[in-house]
Amino acid sequence: MAIAEADAQAAAAIAAGRPTLVWRRQIADTETPVSAALKLIEPGRGDYLLESVEGGRTRGRHSMIGLAPDLVFRARGREAAINPRWLTDPQRYEPCAQESLAALRGLVSRCRMEVPEGLPKALACLVGYFAYETVGLVEKLPRPAPNPLDLPDMLFVRPTLILLFDRLTDELFWVAPIWPETGVTVEQAVDRIETAQARLAAPVPQTRRFPADPGDEAPTPVLPAGRYGEMVAAAKDYIAAGDIFQVVLAQRFGQRRVVRPAAAAEAAE
16 A cells, blocks of 8 residues: 555544554664664663564564553553643643453544554554552452552553564565544654664664673672572472462562663673
8 A cells, every 4th residue: 555545544544533543654774673772772761672472592583672651551450540641741640430350441442443454463652561560450369468569450552653573584674653632643653763873773772881791790689598499399288189280480689770771781792
């Protein structure tokens, strides 16, 4: 489909009050998801890079970068909140009237749209995570002790610009979702894509070099000495008694780091 025709269809969808996508495609045989992330991702904004791996050894076909979310959904327990103005007011969360799962289902429903033919099926306009604690919303299990990291049980973001890499065809798809309630026009979505394309065409920004061995502290366990062994012994007793047949035991380790995540890969070269 020609660009002008695709943009006209997007404009018609917005005029009718339906969400839509503005998108472009280019050859990307000299660009990688990591180099694109280094050029485009801004710390603290909610951007992300998703790489797909098959079988733990082979990279999957698609990689996805999401930039500049306009909406953030978060939940703790059964209470959820949405910030529909994340880019301009990151502290302005509005409580959801429904419980967490119902509120998320409603958001997912509102984020559904018709995907134009030609775009990869891997495209996703709402990306996030479910923490372990969310199991208590669907199963009758006691809630674990409060997590000292104080992270949300659920966190989902809605990016305003998505880069979708197809490793098989060496193509890069630029996708700018438009939601009727935001008032964004097709022209603004196109400008968003073209601005990011110009940034991608620039060199990778220089970052501070760190030594390969920065002398970090050794990882230290959070559990007191011997507690993990007690957990293993208790699990074995439960298995022998027939109460459980499988259990995943884990503990968190802490370590002080002296490198930024983006610079860590460089330090290892």
